[in-house]
Amino acid sequence: MTVLVLTGPEDVTADMVVDHLNTMGTPVLRVDPADFPERASLTAAFTSGGLSGRITTRHRSAELSAIRAIWVRRPGKPGAGARAQAAWVALESDHAWYGTLRALPDVRWMNHPDAHTAGRYKMRQLILAQSVGFRVPATLFTSVPGDAKGFAETHGPLVCKSVSGHAPDDPPLALPTTPVPEGTDFTAVAEAPTCLQSLVGKRSDIRLTVVGSEMFCARADQLARDQAELDWRYADPESVRWYAAPVPPDIRTKTEAFMRLAGLMYGAFDFAVTADETWHFLECNASGQFGFIELAAGLPISRAVADWLAGTADSP
Amino acid sequence: MTVLVLTGPEDVTADMVVDHLNTMGTPVLRVDPADFPERASLTAAFTSGGLSGRITTRHRSAELSAIRAIWVRRPGKPGAGARAQAAWVALESDHAWYGTLRALPDVRWMNHPDAHTAGRYKMRQLILAQSVGFRVPATLFTSVPGDAKGFAETHGPLVCKSVSGHAPDDPPLALPTTPVPEGTDFTAVAEAPTCLQSLVGKRSDIRLTVVGSEMFCARADQLARDQAELDWRYADPESVRWYAAPVPPDIRTKTEAFMRLAGLMYGAFDFAVTADETWHFLECNASGQFGFIELAAGLPISRAVADWLAGTADSP
Numbered sequence: 001m002t003v004l005v006l007t008g009p010e011d012v013t014a015d016m017v018v019d020h021l022n023t024m025g026t027p028v029l030r031v032d033p034a035d036f037p038e039r040a041s042l043t044a045a046f047t048s049g050g051l052s053g054r055i056t057t058r059h060r061s062a063e064l065s066a067i068r069a070i071w072v073r074r075p076g077k078p079g080a081g082a083r084a085q086a087a088w089v090a091l092e093s094d095h096a097w098y099g100t101l102r103a104l105p106d107v108r109w110m111n112h113p114d115a116h117t118a119g120r121y122k123m124r125q126l127i128l129a130q131s132v133g134f135r136v137p138a139t140l141f142t143s144v145p146g147d148a149k150g151f152a153e154t155h156g157p158l159v160c161k162s163v164s165g166h167a168p169d170d171p172p173l174a175l176p177t178t179p180v181p182e183g184t185d186f187t188a189v190a191e192a193p194t195c196l197q198s199l200v201g202k203r204s205d206i207r208l209t210v211v212g213s214e215m216f217c218a219r220a221d222q223l224a225r226d227q228a229e230l231d232w233r234y235a236d237p238e239s240v241r242w243y244a245a246p247v248p249p250d251i252r253t254k255t256e257a258f259m260r261l262a263g264l265m266y267g268a269f270d271f272a273v274t275a276d277e278t279w280h281f282l283e284c285n286a287s288g289q290f291g292f293i294e295l296a297a298g299l300p301i302s303r304a305v306a307d308w309l310a311g312t313a314d315s316p
Numbered sequence: 317m318t319v320l321v322l323t324g325p326e327d328v329t330a331d332m333v334v335d336h337l338n339t340m341g342t343p344v345l346r347v348d349p350a351d352f353p354e355r356a357s358l359t360a361a362f363t364s365g366g367l368s369g370r371i372t373t374r375h376r377s378a379e380l381s382a383i384r385a386i387w388v389r390r391p392g393k394p395g396a397g398a399r400a401q402a403a404w405v406a407l408e409s410d411h412a413w414y415g416t417l418r419a420l421p422d423v424r425w426m427n428h429p430d431a432h433t434a435g436r437y438k439m440r441q442l443i444l445a446q447s448v449g450f451r452v453p454a455t456l457f458t459s460v461p462g463d464a465k466g467f468a469e470t471h472g473p474l475v476c477k478s479v480s481g482h483a484p485d486d487p488p489l490a491l492p493t494t495p496v497p498e499g500t501d502f503t504a505v506a507e508a509p510t511c512l513q514s515l516v517g518k519r520s521d522i523r524l525t526v527v528g529s530e531m532f533c534a535r536a537d538q539l540a541r542d543q544a545e546l547d548w549r550y551a552d553p554e555s556v557r558w559y560a561a562p563v564p565p566d567i568r569t570k571t572e573a574f575m576r577l578a579g580l581m582y583g584a585f586d587f588a589v590t591a592d593e594t595w596h597f598l599e600c601n602a603s604g605q606f607g608f609i610e611l612a613a614g615l616p617i618s619r620a621v622a623d624w625l626a627g628t629a630d631s632p
Binding site: 037041042043045046047050051056082087088091093094095097098099100102103105114117118120121122123126130138139140141142143144147151163164165167168191192193195 | 414416421482
């Protein structure tokens with residue numbers, strides 16, 4: 001069996017997992033789809049006998065029939081190196097690459113591309129989270145200034161977030177979760193849809209990393225830092241101290257149900273915990289980083305990912 | 317109830333379906349996502365009571381709770397009209413728009429975006445087609461010249477096709493299915509992956525359009541035109557005469573199984589029929605046109621689409 005790891009050349013988190021797989025003696029083919037077709041090749045032959053072929057990089061090769069698990073980590077786009085007809089060659093390369101991988105029988109994906117795509121949409125996440133029993137803050141997506149104003153009156157105080165979770169990159173901006181002052185003018189909402197959410201008066205942040213059926217919970221308390229600093233991703237790293245924490249049984253059950261409904265094998269959940277120890281679901285990032293939390297809280301996440309890919313751990 | 321039709325302004329096929337829906341008295345909101353947020357607005361409020369809000373165009377408005385069916389016909393991209401931070405606003409708009417629609421409960425999609433995406437990959441189509449019992453020509457996807465040569469020797473004579481089904485657009489090119497001459501030099505395969513397929517010596521082309529549980533079969537015989545003209549899409553239209561034809565019972569059963577496995581509610585299948593009346597699966601286009609075949613072969617496809625969207629027809 002071979003584990004296919006799809007990621008770019010600079011990825012220390014992937015290095016951690018590949019090290020574990022090497023130690024376990026599990027064959028690994030690490031390849032950046034952006035190298036296809038210039039520095040990596042693919043042949044997939046479909047005949048009456050089924051599908052056969054191989055992926056070859058500069059150093060290694062794997063038969064398609066040997067691939068048992070695919071880790072979609074941080075892959076570049078197939079055909080990225082095309083010199084002529086770049087858009088079309090990229091499309092052709094994407095179809096050849098992912099069409100082949102999607103056609104492989106008996107392969108475990110972390111995560112399957114369809115589950116990954118569906119999992120990126122926040123509104124669907126909120127509905128799923130509510131359906132499994134999580135507490136979820138009231139949230140508005142709108143391009144209508146009057147509706148934003150009405151929501152602020154009913155559900156304020158609010159925070160403002162990126163709808164997609166991304167930020168503009170020209171010029172590169174940071175978009176932390178930001179409090180919305182009372183009396184805000186929402187006119188600009190008409191220019192680009194906006195995500196507004198009821199502020200959760202939190203005492204702690206939770207990052208719950210789920211790998212198959214295993215859960216790794218890290219907690220950071222708000223007390224140590226400025227209460228206005230809502231978003232730990234942009235806070236002074238010295239002020240955020242992650243420590244390993246237990247997962248309450250009801251949270252475990254609800255998280256398992258969420259993973260099942262979302263079709264995810266990996267997910268990084270963010271919760272806000274209020275003074276009464278209620279966990280409020282904020283989001284689930286299907287491709288969330290885990291290297292920093294493994295190091296900060298001493299949680300063996302990369303080992304769990306390796307175990308799952310090697311087939312020695314359970315699915316959720 | 318309301319049927320949401322997502323398409324651009326110039327779409328006569330959509331007009332045909334909307335006309336039927338109007339005649340049936342089914343409320344329709346037709347909107348191009350490219351108009352969001354400039355000329356169409358969206359509000360989606362998630363609270364403890366669930367999801368509520370509305371989509372508003374210049375002329376109409378629909379409550380989210382009223383939407384029962386979504387026809388993804390030829391939609392433009394949300395946020396296409398953004399003036400500043402265009403890439404990011406497009407991403408934010410896509411997430412607000414499709415995140416909301418994907419979160420709606422009890423909505424029938426023709427087709428669901430995930431099924432549409434998965435359905436575009438040809439290799440997966442071939443595997444599905446084989447698994448339900450269709451005859452499928454041997455097919456190779458490769459970026460390795462030597463593998464192309466070997467496949468030609470074993471499975472020739474071959475045709476060459478676009479992997480993705482698309483053609484370069486700068487300059488705009490047509491890419492019909494093309495015979496591969498014996499002794500072809502496959503060196504350029506290393507530049508862009510290529511799809512090679514065993515030539516099916518066909519007598520007729522079939523376009524089988526599936527709408528929910530209904531099937532509309534059109535046939536065109538090869539005899540009338542040049543045998544070298546393999547691809548009816550690029551043949552002289554005068555030489556291609558589509559006529560309504562019956563669907564053999566075994567083909568119906570296999571097609572139903574394919575639709576179920578692929579999660580599709582609409583699909584346009586292409587088959588090649590050989591002299592012994594064997595149907596060879598070529599592909600299933602989940603967003604294939606049907607207006608031309610409705611007119612040419614007198615098949616009431618737009619009416620069936622309207623019935624399905626209105627909820628008066630069955631799913632496959």
